[in-house]
Amino acid sequence: MFSKKMIMIVGAIILIAVNIIILSVNSQDRTPSTRIGQVALFLVSPFQEFASNGIHFVRNIWRNYFDLVGVSQENDSLIKALKIANEKNNSLKELELSHARLQSLLEFKPDLKRQVTVAAVVGKDPSPWLKTVVIDKGTDEGIQRGMPVVTPDGIAGLITDASSSYAKVLLITDQNSAVDALTQSTRSRGIVKGESSDKLRLDYVLRRHDITEGDIIISSGLDGVFPKGLRVGYVHEVIKPNSGIFQKVFIIPYVDFEKLEEVLVIIDSLEPVKFSKP
Amino acid sequence: MTYFLYTVVCLLVVVFQTTLPMHFAMFGGMYDLFLLFVIYLGFYRTIREGFPFVIFFGLAMDALSGGPFGLYLTSYFWLYLSILGMIGFMRVGNNMILPLVVVGSILFQNIIFLGTMTLFVPEAKIPVFLYRNVLTQVLWSVITGPILILLFHRAHVVLEKWLKTFQPEYR
Numbered sequence: 001m002f003s004k005k006m007i008m009i010v011g012a013i014i015l016i017a018v019n020i021i022i023l024s025v026n027s028q029d030r031t032p033s034t035r036i037g038q039v040a041l042f043l044v045s046p047f048q049e050f051a052s053n054g055i056h057f058v059r060n061i062w063r064n065y066f067d068l069v070g071v072s073q074e075n076d077s078l079i080k081a082l083k084i085a086n087e088k089n090n091s092l093k094e095l096e097l098s099h100a101r102l103q104s105l106l107e108f109k110p111d112l113k114r115q116v117t118v119a120a121v122v123g124k125d126p127s128p129w130l131k132t133v134v135i136d137k138g139t140d141e142g143i144q145r146g147m148p149v150v151t152p153d154g155i156a157g158l159i160t161d162a163s164s165s166y167a168k169v170l171l172i173t174d175q176n177s178a179v180d181a182l183t184q185s186t187r188s189r190g191i192v193k194g195e196s197s198d199k200l201r202l203d204y205v206l207r208r209h210d211i212t213e214g215d216i217i218i219s220s221g222l223d224g225v226f227p228k229g230l231r232v233g234y235v236h237e238v239i240k241p242n243s244g245i246f247q248k249v250f251i252i253p254y255v256d257f258e259k260l261e262e263v264l265v266i267i268d269s270l271e272p273v274k275f276s277k278p
Numbered sequence: 279m280t281y282f283l284y285t286v287v288c289l290l291v292v293v294f295q296t297t298l299p300m301h302f303a304m305f306g307g308m309y310d311l312f313l314l315f316v317i318y319l320g321f322y323r324t325i326r327e328g329f330p331f332v333i334f335f336g337l338a339m340d341a342l343s344g345g346p347f348g349l350y351l352t353s354y355f356w357l358y359l360s361i362l363g364m365i366g367f368m369r370v371g372n373n374m375i376l377p378l379v380v381v382g383s384i385l386f387q388n389i390i391f392l393g394t395m396t397l398f399v400p401e402a403k404i405p406v407f408l409y410r411n412v413l414t415q416v417l418w419s420v421i422t423g424p425i426l427i428l429l430f431h432r433a434h435v436v437l438e439k440w441l442k443t444f445q446p447e448y449r
Contacts (some may be wrong), residue, residue: 019348019355022348023346023348023352023398024393024397024398026346026347026348026349027346027394027398035343036337036340036341037342037347039341040337040338040341040342041341041342044292044293044342045337047289047292047293048292048296049295050293051297051298052292052297052300052301055298055301056295056301059301073364098389117387122299123293123296123297123300124299124300125296125342125344125345126295126296126299126308126310126311126339126343126413127343127345127391128306128307128407128415129345129392129395130344130345131344132344133300134296134342145445160344168342168344170344175395176344193402260300261300266285272440273343274393
């Protein structure tokens with residue numbers, strides 16, 4: 001009744017339709033924890049860690065034994081930097097004391113010390129369009145999905161999947177990432193979104209809010225993931241369109257994602273995020 | 279033995295392309311090396327041997343990637359089918375077409391990735407470094423792709439010949 005060619009064409013159309021539906025559904029929720037994902041992390045990540053450590057080892061040998069040419073100059077500049085840091089440290093101590101006094105005056109509750117775990121980055125997504133990395137700590141160290149990942153420079157991302165010894169981190173530069181944020185000076189609120197590049201954008205900032213280049217962006221703590229006050233980046237460009245209620249704000253993140261080697265996972269920040277299906 | 283070889287290659291490729299770009303910036307714009315393997319399987323190996331590995335590679339990469347699940351599998355699956363279709367009217371032994379096939383595969387995967395991300399991911403936009411990234415991948419692939427495919431093909435042939443010498447009828 002039907003020719004072989006016709007059956008093949010119909011089959012291909014059905015296959016394409018099913019494929020598009022599956023991709024469409026999976027694109028809506030890119031953070032489901034799958035058993036396959038955990039098994040793959042468990043099997044492959046030790047090799048990634050081995051390779052990463054090998055490269056580190058060779059690099060360290062190079063740095064320590066062969067690359068001594070500029071060490072003397074570097075030492076001088078480090079001594080200078082240390083002096084400056086000491087001065088800064090002194091002023092910060094003063095600030096800390098005055099802050100403590102003011103805090104007691106205002107009867108603020110002291111902020112709890114956060115429990116963090118240090119993890120090394122052992123792998124990254126090969127596609128330039130997807131911004132995720134694999135770290136060498138997992139559920140055995142208390143890491144769970146939804147936990148915030150930071151560096152001393154600022155916010156890095158959040159855990160999207162975890163096996164016993166490894167976890168996957170969605171970086172804030174990924175298009176699927178969103179962080180509720182504030183400008184430090186004017187307290188204008190917006191959502192920091194990834195651009196799949198080395199920049200971020202701050203969405204939903206009202207036009208009437210005055211934002212200037214160089215303004216520091218910090219987390220607002222209202223998304224239930226990142227604790228309040230963590231640095232995200234600084235404003236690089238502000239575009240106020242002639243129409244519309246929002247302005248376009250572009251941010252340069254403080255974290256250098258090209259050189260991300262170690263991160264801190266905040267274990268007890270808040271309740272881990274529960275990913276809900278749309 | 280062939281399956282073992284493919285598994286080892288799969289592991290090496292995953293480790294190579296997920297670890298090296300972190301440490302060496304020059305590999306940052308590298309293309310997906312699995313595409314070369316999919317091309318190799320499509321061109322030089324049987325469907326029975328190639329198809330399970332194409333599915334396996336796709337699932338492995340999707341599991342490790344942060345993208346929508348099925349993205350890598352989709353690109354490998356359709357690329358493999360396209361290559362099988364191409365074989366019908368092209369001479370496999372002609373190595374001159376390999377650079378074209380490799381570049382076509384890179385563009386095909388980028389179209390699937392960007393299409394999925396811009397059409398299905400809420401509020402997603404076309405990435406700012408689109409042309410730069412795609413051009414870097416194409417340049418890398420033109421230089422290295424055909425050489426790697428032919429090297430692997432040659433190595434596989436030599437290995438199979440060597441393994442045959444251990445079979446009783448060859449002794």
